Amino acid sequence: xxxxxxxxxxxxxxxxxxxxxxxxxxxxxxxxxxxxxxxxxxxxxxxxxxxxxxxxxxxxxxxxxxxxxxxxxxxxxxxxxxxxxxxxxxxxxxxxxxxxxxxxxxxxxxxxxxxxxxxxxxxxxxxxxxxxxxxxxxxxxxxxxxxxxxxxxxxxxxxxxxxxxxx
Amino acid sequence: xxxxxxxxxxxxxxxxxxxxxxxxxxxxxxxxxxxxxxxxxxxxxxxxxxxxxxxxxxxxxxxxxxxxxxxxxxxxxxxxxxxxxxxxxxxxxxxxxxxxxxxxxxxxxxxxxxxxxxxxxxxxxxxxxxxxxxxxxxxxxxxxxxxxxxxxxxxxxxxxxxxxxxxxxxxxxxxxxxxxxxxxxxxxxxxxxxxxxxxxxxxxxxxxxxxxxxxxxxxxxxxxxxxxxxxxxxxxxxxxxxxxxxxxxxxxxxxxxxxxxxxxxxxxxxxxxxxxxxxxxxxxxxxxxxxxxxxxxxxxxxxxxxxxxxxxxxxxxxxxxxxxxxxxxxxxxxxxxxxxxxxxxxxxxxxxxxxxxxxxxxxxxxxxxxxxxxxxxxxxxxxxxxxxxxxxxxxxxxxxxxxxxxxxxxxxxxxxxxxxxxxxxxxxxxxxxxxxxxxxxxxxxxxxxxxxxxxxxxxxxxxxxxxxxxxxxxxxxxxxxxxxxxxxxxxxxxxxxxxxxxxxxxxxxxxxxxxxxxxxxxxxxxxxxxxxxx
Numbered sequence: 001x002x003x004x005x006x007x008x009x010x011x012x013x014x015x016x017x018x019x020x021x022x023x024x025x026x027x028x029x030x031x032x033x034x035x036x037x038x039x040x041x042x043x044x045x046x047x048x049x050x051x052x053x054x055x056x057x058x059x060x061x062x063x064x065x066x067x068x069x070x071x072x073x074x075x076x077x078x079x080x081x082x083x084x085x086x087x088x089x090x091x092x093x094x095x096x097x098x099x100x101x102x103x104x105x106x107x108x109x110x111x112x113x114x115x116x117x118x119x120x121x122x123x124x125x126x127x128x129x130x131x132x133x134x135x136x137x138x139x140x141x142x143x144x145x146x147x148x149x150x151x152x153x154x155x156x157x158x159x160x161x162x163x164x165x166x167x
Numbered sequence: 168x169x170x171x172x173x174x175x176x177x178x179x180x181x182x183x184x185x186x187x188x189x190x191x192x193x194x195x196x197x198x199x200x201x202x203x204x205x206x207x208x209x210x211x212x213x214x215x216x217x218x219x220x221x222x223x224x225x226x227x228x229x230x231x232x233x234x235x236x237x238x239x240x241x242x243x244x245x246x247x248x249x250x251x252x253x254x255x256x257x258x259x260x261x262x263x264x265x266x267x268x269x270x271x272x273x274x275x276x277x278x279x280x281x282x283x284x285x286x287x288x289x290x291x292x293x294x295x296x297x298x299x300x301x302x303x304x305x306x307x308x309x310x311x312x313x314x315x316x317x318x319x320x321x322x323x324x325x326x327x328x329x330x331x332x333x334x335x336x337x338x339x340x341x342x343x344x345x346x347x348x349x350x351x352x353x354x355x356x357x358x359x360x361x362x363x364x365x366x367x368x369x370x371x372x373x374x375x376x377x378x379x380x381x382x383x384x385x386x387x388x389x390x391x392x393x394x395x396x397x398x399x400x401x402x403x404x405x406x407x408x409x410x411x412x413x414x415x416x417x418x419x420x421x422x423x424x425x426x427x428x429x430x431x432x433x434x435x436x437x438x439x440x441x442x443x444x445x446x447x448x449x450x451x452x453x454x455x456x457x458x459x460x461x462x463x464x465x466x467x468x469x470x471x472x473x474x475x476x477x478x479x480x481x482x483x484x485x486x487x488x489x490x491x492x493x494x495x496x497x498x499x500x501x502x503x504x505x506x507x508x509x510x511x512x513x514x515x516x517x518x519x520x521x522x523x524x525x526x527x528x529x530x531x532x533x534x535x536x537x538x539x540x541x542x543x544x545x546x547x548x549x550x551x552x553x554x555x556x557x558x559x560x561x562x563x564x565x566x567x568x569x570x571x572x573x574x575x576x577x578x579x580x581x582x583x584x585x586x587x588x589x590x591x592x593x594x595x596x597x598x599x600x601x602x603x604x605x606x607x608x609x610x611x612x613x614x615x616x617x618x619x620x621x622x623x624x625x626x627x628x629x630x631x632x633x634x635x636x637x638x639x640x641x642x643x644x645x646x647x648x649x650x651x652x653x654x655x656x657x658x659x660x661x662x663x664x665x666x667x668x669x670x671x672x673x674x675x676x677x678x679x680x681x682x683x684x685x686x687x688x689x690x691x692x693x694x695x696x697x698x699x700x701x
């Protein structure tokens with residue numbers, strides 16, 4: 001025998017539990033960074049030069065190779081690491097030597113770093129070295145930017161043009 | 168340590184479950200239907216998902232617009248469906264998590280149950296992947312946050328050559344193909360989830376995959392009401408120039424995402440790895456020590472299949488006869504599935520203690536706790552009874568009566584064949600018999616309580632014979648933590664029995680030497696009035 005009062009009670013309990021679930025479904029709000037900050041993101045994927053130049057093989061070396069594998073040059077696959085620096089208002093906030101990816105270290109180097117900064121104006125400078133040189137940089141760019149609240153300012157590198165892109 | 172955690176959790180569950188029992192009744196108690204409710208919510212998610220797909224557009228710009236369109240312009244059907252889809256998914260997470268905790272609390276995961284536990288572990292992962300890919304599809308600010316955080320987590324693993332998170336930081340890198348891929352994943356992963364749910368219950372006899380209709384109806388009504396009261400909405404279109412730093416999180420599906428800010432991505436992976444490793448190894452931390460598996464005695468098995476019918480773990484199957492007896496089949500026990508609950512012993516029609524011409528042998532028996540030993544313990548316990556009403560207690564070792572002094576403990580009360588109750592009362596070994604099992608909603612061996620009640624009600628073989636006075640038999644269902652409740656119910660029963668006129672034995676009580684003979688398997692004559700042999 002169905003008891004209407006009991007059924008209403010059961011529905012009330014189930015409804016209350018489900019309502020609690022619905023509330024937790026998008027509340028409380030999570031704030032990842034303070035409200036008066038923006039994000040500067042440094043990210044790119046770029047392959048540096050090979051660590052060594054191709055070397056011409058001698059006739060003896062070629063003769064030692066299997067007939068179907070014979071070639072005239074030996075080109076090491078391994079790439080150099082990339083050296084990167086990021087300055088904000090003249091202060092270096094990031095510098096790293098990025099190793100190439102891959103088991104044979106022949107893949108591109110990659111960086112994906114975010115920096116939370118208070119909103120305001122900043123002098124941003126980014127520099128990269130991807131060749132055998134010891135001093136100086138192969139690519140660099142500097143710019144004064146205005147960082148708005150919650151803005152995502154991205155520093156990228158275009159391999160095609162070989163230059164940094166700010167957006 | 169694990170035992171202490173289990174005890175605290177179990178105590179907590181029982182604090183909640185008993186009030187729920189009073190409101191819903193044991194059969195409708197939602198906490199006892201968590202697995203079935205999980206299936207129920209899965210089907211709601213599946214049906215509503217198919218409906219929503221009619222309106223969804225997988226284009227990079229159209230995804231968000233199509234979701235907004237169905238939420239606003241078609242709120243009365245598609246919008247409600249979206250809310251049902253969202254909240255059912257969340258409820259499925261709740262059901263899975265509480266189900267896992269409850270099975271742990273009640274020690275329903277070790278021994279032969281390792282398979283169900285272990286196959287439940289990937290279900291957790293698949294459920295989360297299903298939900299996370301779903302949030303991705305809406306392509307609102309929350310989706311952007313989910314996309315960035317998920318891909319950053321994946322990029323932490325040395326799998327992808329190029330950071331996939333870079334796809335979400337500027338326009339032009341993301342195409343509509345990506346949404347087609349996400350739709351595929353949001354369909355394929357739940358299908359695999361359903362497959363794993365099927366595997367999860369493979370080794371369970373009579374799994375409850377559907378909640379009682381009343382509970383299902385109440386849940387559906389409540390879901391619709393909540394969906395109308397608080398519709399699921401989007402959180403604004405993605406703007407790639409703005410970081411998704413403030414989002415309304417789904418704390419059921421995404422509780423670990425904020426943790427990446429505190430623990431780092433490596434910390435989250437370490438947590439996930441440790442969680443799945445520990446949970447996966449739980450059945451062996453430590454392993455359950457159990458009695459030897461049930462064994463079939465072909466000389467007493469007529470292939471009636473009642474043991475196979477009653478086994479809650481699919482541990483018995485009927486196979487072609489291997490001896491010369493004129494029956495087509497015989498029972499065969501799979502020891503790796505048997506938990507030695509003894510329910511098969513109670514189901515076997517050969518399990519009658521009324522024997523005189525032959526030793527007390529049955530078609531299927533527990534080597535470490537035979538039916539003969541059970542009868543001996545019963546007689547010994549009965550000799551110790553005194554007072555106004557002599558009540559013999561058959562207690563499940565997992566229930567509230569297990570600690571009662573002088574009780575006859577059993578792995579499950581359904582191990583006691585109904586003829587044993589008849590034996591006790593007809594021989595005037597006691598004035599009343601109390602069968603004390605686990606709480607109604609949480610039978611340790613799943614079906615022991617149901618089978619016992621059905622046998623007593625003559626709805627399931629073997630019956631409790633009509634001649635047994637029902638007023639002298641009580642079933643008391645209490646958990647191991649409800650000893651006070653058990654003693655109170657037992658006292659009420661004893662008082663009621665004390666008020667009855669003295670029972671007169673219809674058959675001669677067993678003599679001690681007769682008992683010893685029975686135990687030591689020497690032939691003794693069949694008594695008059697005994698249950699018919701199978």
